[in-house]
Amino acid sequence: MSNPLHMSLAEARDALAAKKVSSVELTEAHLKAIDTLNPALNAYVHHTPEIARAQAKASDEKRAKGTVGLLEGLPIGVKDLFCTKGVNSQAASKILTNFKPEYESTVTTKLFAEGAVMLGKTNMDEFAMGSANITSHYGNVINPWKSKTAPEKQLVPGGSSGGSSAAVAARLGYMATGTDTGGSIRQPAAFTGIVGIKPTYGRVSRWGIIAFASSLDQAGPMTRTVRDAAIALQAMSGHDPKDSTSAKLAVPNFEAILGQSVKGLKVGIPKEYKIDGIRADIIAEWEKGEAMLKAAGAEIVPISLPHTKYALPTYYVIAPAECSSNLARYDGVRFGLRVMDDGDNLNDMYEKTRAAGFGAEVKRRILIGTYVLSAGYYDAYYKKAQRVRALIAQDFKDAFTKCDVILTPTAPSDAFAIGDNQDDPIAMYLNDAFTIPASLAGLPGIAIPTGLSAAGLPLGLQLIGRMFDEETVFKAAHVIEQAASFNHVPEGY
Amino acid sequence: MTYLVKGQTGDWELVIGLEVHAQITSNSKLFSGSPVQFGSETNANVSFVDAAMPGMLPVINAHCIEQAVRTGLGINAQINLTSYFDRKNYFYADLPQGYQISQYLDPIVGKGEMIIDLPSGSRTIGITRLHIEQDAGKSMHEHSPKYSYIDLNRAGVALMEIVSEPDMRTPEEAAAYFKKLRTILLYLGTCDGDLEKGNMRADVNVSVRKVGDTKLGTRCEIKNLNSVRFMTKAIEFEARRQVEILESGGSIDQETRLFDTEKGETRTMRSKEDAHDYRYFPDPDLLPFDSIRKTLPELPDQKKQRYIDTLGLSPYDAGVISSEKEIADYYEAVAKGHDAKIASNWLTAELFGRLNKQGLEITESPVSAEALGELVGLIENNTINGKIAKEVLDKMFETGKPAKQIVDEEGLTQVTDLGAIEKAIDEVIAANQDKVAEYKSGKEKMFGFFVGQVMKSTGGKANPAILNDILKKKLS
Numbered sequence: 001m002s003n004p005l006h007m008s009l010a011e012a013r014d015a016l017a018a019k020k021v022s023s024v025e026l027t028e029a030h031l032k033a034i035d036t037l038n039p040a041l042n043a044y045v046h047h048t049p050e051i052a053r054a055q056a057k058a059s060d061e062k063r064a065k066g067t068v069g070l071l072e073g074l075p076i077g078v079k080d081l082f083c084t085k086g087v088n089s090q091a092a093s094k095i096l097t098n099f100k101p102e103y104e105s106t107v108t109t110k111l112f113a114e115g116a117v118m119l120g121k122t123n124m125d126e127f128a129m130g131s132a133n134i135t136s137h138y139g140n141v142i143n144p145w146k147s148k149t150a151p152e153k154q155l156v157p158g159g160s161s162g163g164s165s166a167a168v169a170a171r172l173g174y175m176a177t178g179t180d181t182g183g184s185i186r187q188p189a190a191f192t193g194i195v196g197i198k199p200t201y202g203r204v205s206r207w208g209i210i211a212f213a214s215s216l217d218q219a220g221p222m223t224r225t226v227r228d229a230a231i232a233l234q235a236m237s238g239h240d241p242k243d244s245t246s247a248k249l250a251v252p253n254f255e256a257i258l259g260q261s262v263k264g265l266k267v268g269i270p271k272e273y274k275i276d277g278i279r280a281d282i283i284a285e286w287e288k289g290e291a292m293l294k295a296a297g298a299e300i301v302p303i304s305l306p307h308t309k310y311a312l313p314t315y316y317v318i319a320p321a322e323c324s325s326n327l328a329r330y331d332g333v334r335f336g337l338r339v340m341d342d343g344d345n346l347n348d349m350y351e352k353t354r355a356a357g358f359g360a361e362v363k364r365r366i367l368i369g370t371y372v373l374s375a376g377y378y379d380a381y382y383k384k385a386q387r388v389r390a391l392i393a394q395d396f397k398d399a400f401t402k403c404d405v406i407l408t409p410t411a412p413s414d415a416f417a418i419g420d421n422q423d424d425p426i427a428m429y430l431n432d433a434f435t436i437p438a439s440l441a442g443l444p445g446i447a448i449p450t451g452l453s454a455a456g457l458p459l460g461l462q463l464i465g466r467m468f469d470e471e472t473v474f475k476a477a478h479v480i481e482q483a484a485s486f487n488h489v490p491e492g493y
Numbered sequence: 494m495t496y497l498v499k500g501q502t503g504d505w506e507l508v509i510g511l512e513v514h515a516q517i518t519s520n521s522k523l524f525s526g527s528p529v530q531f532g533s534e535t536n537a538n539v540s541f542v543d544a545a546m547p548g549m550l551p552v553i554n555a556h557c558i559e560q561a562v563r564t565g566l567g568i569n570a571q572i573n574l575t576s577y578f579d580r581k582n583y584f585y586a587d588l589p590q591g592y593q594i595s596q597y598l599d600p601i602v603g604k605g606e607m608i609i610d611l612p613s614g615s616r617t618i619g620i621t622r623l624h625i626e627q628d629a630g631k632s633m634h635e636h637s638p639k640y641s642y643i644d645l646n647r648a649g650v651a652l653m654e655i656v657s658e659p660d661m662r663t664p665e666e667a668a669a670y671f672k673k674l675r676t677i678l679l680y681l682g683t684c685d686g687d688l689e690k691g692n693m694r695a696d697v698n699v700s701v702r703k704v705g706d707t708k709l710g711t712r713c714e715i716k717n718l719n720s721v722r723f724m725t726k727a728i729e730f731e732a733r734r735q736v737e738i739l740e741s742g743g744s745i746d747q748e749t750r751l752f753d754t755e756k757g758e759t760r761t762m763r764s765k766e767d768a769h770d771y772r773y774f775p776d777p778d779l780l781p782f783d784s785i786r787k788t789l790p791e792l793p794d795q796k797k798q799r800y801i802d803t804l805g806l807s808p809y810d811a812g813v814i815s816s817e818k819e820i821a822d823y824y825e826a827v828a829k830g831h832d833a834k835i836a837s838n839w840l841t842a843e844l845f846g847r848l849n850k851q852g853l854e855i856t857e858s859p860v861s862a863e864a865l866g867e868l869v870g871l872i873e874n875n876t877i878n879g880k881i882a883k884e885v886l887d888k889m890f891e892t893g894k895p896a897k898q899i900v901d902e903e904g905l906t907q908v909t910d911l912g913a914i915e916k917a918i919d920e921v922i923a924a925n926q927d928k929v930a931e932y933k934s935g936k937e938k939m940f941g942f943f944v945g946q947v948m949k950s951t952g953g954k955a956n957p958a959i960l961n962d963i964l965k966k967k968l969s
Contacts, residue, residue: 066875082548083548091547096547099547102546103541114641194939206548207549211548213777214777215777232836239803242552243550244780245549245777245778249802250801250803250804321774322777324582325580325582325591325592325772327549327591327773328582328592329591331584331591333643334589346586350840370772373773373774374770378772378773378774
């Protein structure tokens with residue numbers, strides 16, 4: 001048997017089913033690799049080998065009895081944003097120091113019920129705010145990929161799900177959970193040459209996921225193949241009565257759709273995504289994807305999403321507004337960090353706790369959010385942003401009368417070096433220019449790796465689908481994946 | 494009857510409006526399943542949602558919405574068909590979320606009115622709105638000189654805030670309004686009106702103006718009055734205080750005041766400058782809700798749609814099951830804790846077939862929903878296969894015995910033991926070498942023959958999936 005770490009999730013699943021390997025063996029192989037490779041990556045921040053070993057053993061016993069779940073016996077990583085019972089769940093923030101929830105998020109509950117084995121919690125930008133995984137209280141995550149032109153530089157893995165993307169790219173888990181508010185699954189997937197899908201808002205329960213911006217947050221899987229993403233998303237999805245925004249819809253068998261033809265499928269190419277100064281290699285990759293789908297029988301349709309240019313500023317009003325309110329509960333009263341000195345009153349405690357507990361980017365967004373909701377500014381910022389958001393959603397609705405799926409780049413560049421864009425929040429925010437519109441509209445979007453840049457770093461494409469039409473997204477993504485046959489592995493992994 | 498404050502410059506008239514907070518009678522809180530009980534041990538009725546633990550989400554308690562709608566009807570008010578919740582943001586130690594979930598722009602109940610009776614005759618008092626909100630917890634400062642202690646039992650309990658127009662002119666009218674409102678709530682059963690427990694309390698807005706003036710004066714709000722007697726006294730004091738200030742050339746500051754019951758006077762609690770900026774915005778964790786529909790049961794078409802959307806039933810089956818309430822009730826009892834589709838198949842295909850044969854209605858079924866559920870469970874966990882299950886159902890019809898008992902008594906448990914099935918297959922293959930040759934030469938239809946033979950030799954008890962799996966491998 002080939003190196004078990006290098007199998008895809010589906011291959012490992014089949015190897016387990018064929019009794020060629022046990023979950024205990026797969027788990028031990030991953031734990032050993034994490035010990036060796038993680039120190040250089042900082043992808044996993046809380047290690048749970050005891051849980052992993054117990055789950056693997058239980059899974060092998062379960063399998064012997066003839067019952068298997070969708071992810072039976074498969075080792076995975078879980079983003080630190082997910083509350084996992086009895087295990088540190090800190091959103092990579094100092095303010096949640098040593099926070100161990102007494103409850104299990106709906107997503108991890110489902111994954112465990114389907115047999116997944118948790119290797120540990122993965123690093124991320126603090127409270128999922130960032131595009132480079134440089135705002136984590138646990139320190140930066142290092143991308144396993146190195147630039148051919150500047151191999152001495154440490155590159156970012158994208159963010160906010162940077163620990164998950166680095167772990168999956170470095171073969172330290174068949175899958176890792178991510179969350180995506182404006183691109184936090186898709187952009188890190190693009191930077192590390194893996195697949196990541198943000199499903200339709202409402203497809204996956206948010207219960208037990210530490211909130212950043214409630215109207216945008218959505219969890220999804222990060223994997224090495226489209227098939228793996230389809231299997232894992234199915235395991236995560238479904239209506240949850242504990243989340244009022246979760247959709248009362250049955251979950252389709254996503255894997256069953258793979259391999260179906262895209263003949264006659266209409267693929268929209270939005271002209272507004274050819275933004276000023278877009279890199280030539282990004283355009284070239286995009287055209288390559290277009291050609292792949294066309295060769296498979298799809299029809300290419302030029303479309304327009306006229307309000308695209310307003311998406312970024314709209315997002316940076318709405319997401320901070322919601323975060324300023326969502327993060328009010330971190331006040332030092334009931335859990336996590338509390339900083340106070342003798343004689344301090346309640347307000348002193350709030351100020352000291354929040355000053356010490358939140359990092360600079362989180363504070364920036366809380367300030368922006370508080371400002372845009374303030375009396376006298378609400379109409380000019382928040383209310384207007386909501387109106388623009390409705391227009392952006394309408395753009396997509398109109399476009400989907402002309403096409404079935406939309407093809408765009410995922411990120412405007414390949415992975416950049418740690419330190420780049422660091423002092424310029426606006427430049428950093430532009431990383432999500434291609435992913436944010438679909439987030440605002442609540443639509444599913446998948447990132448698929450398609451090729452390498454001149455620096456030898458992954459480039460990829462994004463497919464955006466209709467509300468709750470992940471099936472078409474998966475179908476088209478699978479066609480691109482087959483045609484691109486991206487089989488590059490970061491050197492040394 | 495008129496009530497005027499006699500000043501040195503003339504007579505002054507009072508203008509009074511009330512904001513009444515009434516705890517909605519409900520067994521559980523507005524957004525969590527925690528019980529609502531007075532007198533529980535400190536922090537006993539607190540869920541993760543009430544304590545605003547990370548990642549927790551509110552879910553609307555439909556009963557509280559229904560209670561608010563009933564109250565709205567009781568005060569002859571307009572019921573807004575759709576409504577939503579806003580977040581009112583402020584920091585306080587007994588407000589775990591850092592915001593109160595309330596309603597700001599689109600309350601569930603709009604304008605209404607109420608008639609009050611006084612010795613001088615009846616008056617109609619306008620009601621501006623009624624909205625729903627969560628209560629906060631309780632801060633306790635008496636236990637330690639250094640620290641405050643927090644009890645979250647009350648945090649998240651549902652309140653109605655009923656706001657009147659500034660239509661009252663005398664302390665007696667305010668008292669009569671408060672009493673009448675309390676009576677209506679008690680009649681409706683939407684609030685227990687217990688003043689001592691603070692389950693009904695009022696914030697009273699008071700201003701004064703010269704008799705004949707039509708413009709309203711600057712008002713002060715007196716917080717948290719929970720007795721009619723204190724309310725009357727507070728209004729009287731406050732009116733005199735305002736008149737004295739105005740007559741001595743001063744002006745009234747719009748502020749929030751407290752009534753000191755011992756001294757019988759009001760004093761400043763919070764001036765306008767200290768007022769919070771609550772940064773209201775729609776709560777993104779909760780979708781806008783349909784206030785009336787929340788009070789209706791699920792109707793056939795909605796049921797059908799839910800069966801299709803969330804349970805994955807075919808539109809035909811969903812239609813059949815939802816067509817009669819008795820069938821839907823039966824089905825939901827069968828499906829409880831079981832696979833919805835398997836339950837649907839066994840109800841619509843198997844049970845209905847047997848009932849039809851005997852000319853029975855679903856309500857006359859000799860097999861109860863729970864008993865059919867048990868059978869479905871045995872199919873689900875592979876104890877018996879579908880073929881055996883049909884026989885078991887026949888016997889259940891005849892004998893009324895539970896499925897598990899029939900299976901145990903007759904030894905019908907499915908064979909999932911790989912070794913046993915493999916052995917049966919090997920025997921069939923050995924005895925039918927000619928057929929094996931035929932199959933291998935491309936006659937794939939022969940596969941069914943082998944399945945049939947193995948089933949026969951195992952008394953129909955082999956697990957079909959395992960059987961197919963092993964057979965395929967052996968024949969390839």
